Amino acid sequence: DGGITQSPKYLFRKEGQNVTLSCEQNLNHDAMYWYRQDPGQGLRLIYYSQIVNDFQKGDIAEGYSVSREKKESFPLTVTSAQKNPTAFYLCASSINAYEQYFGPGTRLTVT
Amino acid sequence: GQQVMQIPQYQHVQEGEDFTTYCNSSTTLSNIQWYKQRPGGHPVFLIQLVKSGEVKKQKRLTFQFGEAKKNSSLHITATQTTDVGTYFCAGFTGTASKLTFGTGTRLQVTL
Numbered sequence A: 001d002g003g004i005t006q007s008p009k010y011l012f013r014k015e016g017q018n019v020t021l022s023c024e025q026n027l028n029h030d031a032m033y034w035y036r037q038d039p040g041q042g043l044r045l046i047y048y049s050q051i052v053n054d055f056q057k058g059d060i061a062e063g064y065s066v067s068r069e070k071k072e073s074f075p076l077t078v079t080s081a082q083k084n085p086t087a088f089y090l091c092a093s094s095i096n097a098y099e100q101y102f103g104p105g106t107r108l109t110v111t
Numbered sequence B: 001g002q003q004v005m006q007i008p009q010y011q012h013v014q015e016g017e018d019f020t021t022y023c024n025s026s027t028t029l030s031n032i033q034w035y036k037q038r039p040g041g042h043p044v045f046l047i048q049l050v051k052s053g054e055v056k057k058q059k060r061l062t063f064q065f066g067e068a069k070k071n072s073s074l075h076i077t078a079t080q081t082t083d084v085g086t087y088f089c090a091g092f093t094g095t096a097s098k099l100t101f102g103t104g105t106r107l108q109v110t111l
Helices: none
Strands: A004-007 A010-013 A019-025 A031-037 A043-051 A054-057 A064-066 A076-078 A087-094 A100-102 A106-110 B004-007 B010-014 B019-025 B031-037 B043-049 B055-058 B061-065 B071-076 B085-092 B105-110
Touching (some): A004 A087, A010 A019, A019 A031, A019 A087, A019 A106, A043 A064, A076 A087, A100 B043, B004 B085, B010 B019, B031 B071, B043 B055, B043 B061, B071 B085
Parallel strands (some): A010 A106, B010 B105
Antiparallel strands (some): A019 A076, A031 A087, A064 A076, A087 A106, B019 B071, B031 B043, B055 B061, B061 B071
């Protein structure tokens, strides 16, 4: 059963803690993306990776970090430097510039 | 940087009425994609338009790409309650390998 998985679905953390969100795909896609969505807002690109061991900053990369050691995996770390980390985080993958397949998302709440 | 705006932000229609959302980019796009996000869900790809002036139909949905490749529209004929959700356009510029998502239009349909 192919697709993108994100875990966990809901995540709660205390302010000042780093937290890592998981994203795994078995679609054999080269490109992977992380987006942030705030209530009633559109999607804003955090980081993206077109190939293993390479990634680029998106529009709102400050306070976030990623790694791409395997084609299937693109974890996102929300660091304590991110000022407003509470949001809905969506991971996606694609072949070249065509349609993006999204995971179910992780709702992060930081208090 | 590239900006993609959508209007309206929100529309509430009675079932059976038509609905249109408009997407406008500050820069020329190489292609445009449309996604639908159901409440509480993740975006799902609907279609991609590539050619200037292109029109594509999917049952009750009609998608159009402007002649200048800077705007697009999605029209739904005779809305149904299953059409409820937020519709996003997303565009690639010629050099960028990342999508820029529009601000989204939330559609509410009542009986």
